[in-house]
Amino acid sequence: MENEIFIISSERGSNLLVEKKHKFRHIRQRADGNNRWRYCKKQCTFTVLMKSDNKIMIEIAGEHNHLVDFIQKIKRQVLREYCKRKATISIATRPIKIIRSQLMNSVSTELE
Numbered sequence: 001m002e003n004e005i006f007i008i009s010s011e012r013g014s015n016l017l018v019e020k021k022h023k024f025r026h027i028r029q030r031a032d033g034n035n036r037w038r039y040c041k042k043q044c045t046f047t048v049l050m051k052s053d054n055k056i057m058i059e060i061a062g063e064h065n066h067l068v069d070f071i072q073k074i075k076r077q078v079l080r081e082y083c084k085r086k087a088t089i090s091i092a093t094r095p096i097k098i099i100r101s102q103l104m105n106s107v108s109t110e111l112e
Contacts, residue, residue, distance in 0.1 A: 005055060008074075009081045016040065017054060021068045024048060034058060041066055079106060 005019045017024040017037045024037035024047075033052035038044075045062035079102055086098045 005050075005057070007054060008078050009085070011077075011081070017048075017050070018074055019048070019057070021071055021074070022046075022064075023069065023074065039064070075106070079103070 005017065007015050007017055008023075010016050010025075015026055017026070023040045025040050027036040027038050027047070029035050029052075035050045035052065035054060037048050037050060039046040039062075044064055044066055046064050047061045048057055049059035049061075050057055079099075082102055083095070083098050086102070087093070087095055090098075
């Protein structure tokens, strides 16, 4: 998870790009198809330019002026958003069952 670039859903439903321990919000898509992402904290000026598939970083601008988020905080957000999405899809399943199954899946993938 540390070297991957992937997209998660935020609490408000928008997409967030996660790269190492950094979360970025989508700013805009340029005319050439590349995407501009800005760090989630408003006072931070760090931005990245990604290819249209959001897998390759083209340009880095600005600098971080704050402490880095912990990886546990990002994992917790991914777990929380998955459970919310699953609970809205299958309303008959008890919430504790959804949480336990997702926790077991995350523990088994960390062990591999």
